[in-house]
Amino acid sequence: MTNASVPAAAQVAEQPAKITPNGNAVVATRYEIDKLTALCALLTEHPVVFPAAIGRPVLPLAIGILDALKPLLRPEATAAQLKDALRTYSMSLAYLLAQSRSGSWRHDLAGVPVAPVSEEHRSSAWDRFTALRARRNQLRQARRSKIEPAAIGGQAKGGTEASSEVVKPAMAGAR
Incomplete structure (x- = not known):
């Protein structure tokens, strides 16, 4: 794990939300990095599962990741703030697209794949992605x-x- 703040290099240039050439990975944009900056400011460490720079892969999170993040919470931050910040990140277009990809896996804090995304969650993420993009x-x-x-x-x-x-x-x- 690295420092709690996202590196300044992540703020340099924004790439449009896109899927990498191999068609599997969805990469972070400035929007996701901004949301993660707010989330990681609540934590004592920056979990590896979160992209640290624009263009890095966005990974679906393991179910129950909120409970895994709570021990990393700074003393001055609340669990409600953490939950809100995590919700904001997980409702980003790139995160929803990453979760809706066929064959995608959920990852723990270390970035290790732990379980495939269920078809129900994949379908739900795609529905939210298309609705949010249309809005x-x-x-x-x-x-x-x-x-x-x-x-x-x-x-x-x-x-x-x-x-x-x-x-x-x-x-x-x-x-």
Whole structure:
């Protein structure tokens, strides 16, 4: 096991969520690393099972991993905080995709495969993955449709000082 914080190198560049060329491993993006940074801040050690950098494999966790993590909890952290942080990570798109892959195995804290992911859990993870991805795509499209009219309106006025005043509030509201 390594240090409780995720290495700074993990924050350098983000790769899109993807499956490795051999088609088996799902790799961590900045999103997963950010969630793991919060989770590992609650722990005294960084478990090997969690990816330590962008592009490292995301592994399905063993059933009961929460109980295995509790002995690593920092004194100032609570079990409820740990449970919430673990839930946040395990609901990431990459984690759900990794869990839904055919032939995937669950891993203990040391990263050792301990049991195959059941067909029921695999199917459930795929359903949650597709629903979450669809919801995020809807939100992304909604944000784009709110931003585009403001940007077009500012360009239509020829880029004068008055038009920039109109665009800035619309852009600030979209954030």
